[in-house]
Amino acid sequence: MKSLKPKISFFMLIGLLMLTVVGCSAQGSTNDTSTEKNSDTEDSSSEEMKKKDGGKVVVSVPQDIDYLDPHLSAASGTYEIMYNVFEGLLKPNEQGEVIPAIADDYSISEDGLTYTFILRKDVTFHNGEPVTTDDVKYSMERLMGVDTGKPLAESFTNIESVEASDEKTVVIKLKDVDSSFLTQMTVAILPKGYDKHNEHPIGAGPFKFVEYSPEQKIVLEKNEDYYVEGIPYLDEVEFRIIPDSEAALLSFKAGEIDMYPRIGNERIEELGDEFNYIQGDQNMVQLMTMNHEREPFNDRTVRKAINYTIDVNEIIETAAFGFGTKLGSNMSPAMEKYYQSGLEDTYNVDIKKSKQLLEEGGYPDGFETTISVPSNYQFHVDTAQVIAQQLEQVGIKANIELVEWGVWLDRIYKGRDYDMTIIGLTGKLDPHKVLGRYESTYAANFYNYNNEEYDEIIQQAKKETDDEKRVNLYKEAQEILTNDAVAVYIMDPNFSVAMRSDLAGYKLYPLYVQDMSSIHYVE
Numbered sequence: 001m002k003s004l005k006p007k008i009s010f011f012m013l014i015g016l017l018m019l020t021v022v023g024c025s026a027q028g029s030t031n032d033t034s035t036e037k038n039s040d041t042e043d044s045s046s047e048e049m050k051k052k053d054g055g056k057v058v059v060s061v062p063q064d065i066d067y068l069d070p071h072l073s074a075a076s077g078t079y080e081i082m083y084n085v086f087e088g089l090l091k092p093n094e095q096g097e098v099i100p101a102i103a104d105d106y107s108i109s110e111d112g113l114t115y116t117f118i119l120r121k122d123v124t125f126h127n128g129e130p131v132t133t134d135d136v137k138y139s140m141e142r143l144m145g146v147d148t149g150k151p152l153a154e155s156f157t158n159i160e161s162v163e164a165s166d167e168k169t170v171v172i173k174l175k176d177v178d179s180s181f182l183t184q185m186t187v188a189i190l191p192k193g194y195d196k197h198n199e200h201p202i203g204a205g206p207f208k209f210v211e212y213s214p215e216q217k218i219v220l221e222k223n224e225d226y227y228v229e230g231i232p233y234l235d236e237v238e239f240r241i242i243p244d245s246e247a248a249l250l251s252f253k254a255g256e257i258d259m260y261p262r263i264g265n266e267r268i269e270e271l272g273d274e275f276n277y278i279q280g281d282q283n284m285v286q287l288m289t290m291n292h293e294r295e296p297f298n299d300r301t302v303r304k305a306i307n308y309t310i311d312v313n314e315i316i317e318t319a320a321f322g323f324g325t326k327l328g329s330n331m332s333p334a335m336e337k338y339y340q341s342g343l344e345d346t347y348n349v350d351i352k353k354s355k356q357l358l359e360e361g362g363y364p365d366g367f368e369t370t371i372s373v374p375s376n377y378q379f380h381v382d383t384a385q386v387i388a389q390q391l392e393q394v395g396i397k398a399n400i401e402l403v404e405w406g407v408w409l410d411r412i413y414k415g416r417d418y419d420m421t422i423i424g425l426t427g428k429l430d431p432h433k434v435l436g437r438y439e440s441t442y443a444a445n446f447y448n449y450n451n452e453e454y455d456e457i458i459q460q461a462k463k464e465t466d467d468e469k470r471v472n473l474y475k476e477a478q479e480i481l482t483n484d485a486v487a488v489y490i491m492d493p494n495f496s497v498a499m500r501s502d503l504a505g506y507k508l509y510p511l512y513v514q515d516m517s518s519i520h521y522v523e
Contacts, residue, residue: 049504049522056236057503057519058257060248064215064241069197070188071143071152076426076512081218081239083513085126086188086203089117089136089170092429096283096335096510098182102131102189102204103170112177112465113160117170117185123227125191126208133164138192140172155184177463179470183430206232206517215241220516233505233520252498259506261497261514265323268496275498281325282495283334283427283510285434286380288371288387289487290420292448296363297419303485305357307347309394310387310488319382324491329478330425331434332492334510338431340475343482344489354394366395369419372412375402380422383490387422416446424493427510431474432462438481447486454480 065078070086073079091101100106103117123131140162145151158181160173174181191202201209206228207220218239222232240257242248249267252260252275268277290297290306297303316324325333328343358364373384381402388398398420403411412418428434436442439458440450454477461473482489497506505518 051233051504052521052523053233054235055233055521056238057234057259057516058238058240059259059261059514059516060242060252060257061239061514062241062243062245062248062262065212065218067198068201068209068212070201070203071139071190072198080512080514082201082203083205084207084220084237084516085201085205085209086190087123087205088186088188089119090182090185092186092509092511092513094507094509096337096429098186098429101186102136103185106182108465112179112463113174115172115174115181115185117172119168119170120227121168123204124225125204126202126223127191127194128225129191131189131204132192133167133170135192136170136189137162137164139187139189142190143187153184153187177465179462179464180430180432183428186429207237210236217241226517228517232517234516237516239514255500258503259497259499259519261495263496263498265494265496266321268498271498274501276501276503277496277498278506278508279323279494279496280508281332281334281492281510282508283332284424284492285327285330285332285427286324286383286422286424286490286493287327287330287487288383288420288422288490289447291416291418292450292486293416294419296361296367299361300485301357301361302363304347305354305361305394306391306396307485307488308350308354308357309396310347310390310490311349312344312488312490314390315383315386316491318386319379320491320493323494323496325494327489327491329482329489330438330487331431331474331478332427332510334492335427335431335434338471338474340478343478346482347485351393358394363395366397368397368399370399370401371420371422372401372403372408372418373422374405374408376405377424379493380424383422387488413444413446416448426512429511432458435474435477435481436462438477438486449484449486451480451484454484 061077061081063077065081066075067073067078070082087101089101089103090098093099102119102123104120105118107116119131119133125131140159143151143153143156144159151157158175158178160175163171165171188203190197194202206223206226208223210221211219220237222235226232242251245264248260249263251257271277290303292298312326316322316326326344328346329340331339333339358366371384371388373380375381384400388400391398412421425437436458438445438449439455457473457477461470461477464470464473495508499506502521503519504522505520507515507518509515
């Protein structure tokens, strides 16, 4: 097993930018749109079949990891795997909420600045040592950069202090109110005094780290002492790194791998009845954004005209083979708590109205523009081709420019040099990290969107400690994005995972993880 040297990799860059596409995207939430198919019968379920403990499962993943040390890693693909190894004070559930983990209880002061966590009594690290408040303090201060002066996570700079008041109580004080702070408490708690986090990581999750072979595989084994009784079921999990999707599919069909997450939706029909597959929203927003600092996109009337022209249903059928959930703003229904339903029907196709709005905006005969699309993502290229054809109906000639991913990041994402572009934005557990992307002060606001009312609502939501009020503020923010026609919000492309027919228990999350603790064989 080789240790990982610090590096800035392609996948780390993806994680830092929080941008992705359907080929390497975040997982979806279990909801009404998710489906599960079994090879024996359409309505069979794991509850009707006998669960079997033990066994090994090989999972195909398309990318290598960046760091084994969870406090250094920035790549979504790494978190997808190592989620099984580490545990935080809190952890996400399938609805995008945070629930107790190492901490089985917590409280928040009235002023929203002090968080008190009570640790469980029965949590141990993989080395057999109990998880203590000193370990929690060490982990938090490591992320804060207390010893080095260099924070490992920018969000932890808002922490004023961390104190272990007794053997089971940790008190964290913030500098400023941050209603999204609890989502940050899903970060890994690591053992104090251990310094080989990037060589042989030790966590408190359902699986223990065994082996890492760069560009080949990561092997995990069952944690017999996991604090949740009865799980995990499997003895061993191997994440096999197969970058080529065609090679992964062939390996899956040949029985060399047992589970294929993110299988292309267009390939599902090839599987027949020999395999199971699960589909659902993956908490991604595919959109076509317009540069608000360029004419004519600085005019909301023109942006609305474009929205009334685009037939999202046709895009879903054509580019996503029917596997997508129509959106109306920058939030997926995978985040059901914060999702404002109904916005997806705001701009149903109305060519007559579109032409009328274009005339009001000073473009009765349409105009010529360019849709710049990252060439390495065929899904977005296909979407652009459909949109270009649709825009012709109202006299808009949209030329499609294919650009390399590095050029897209540099010229369009950072330089904001474009007319229109199509991309997928990943969802997060924290709605602020999703909707805060549209704040005028946000460094990566590549749409050049500027709305004072929107900024105020987002900041108010960040400091709101009343959960119901906070949820309503984020829903109001979504409505503003829709009414301002900031972009053409297209779909959340459905996430699909294929498994061998005797596997069950897969859970869909609104973030980028493969939760292997619930996977089991059936008979």
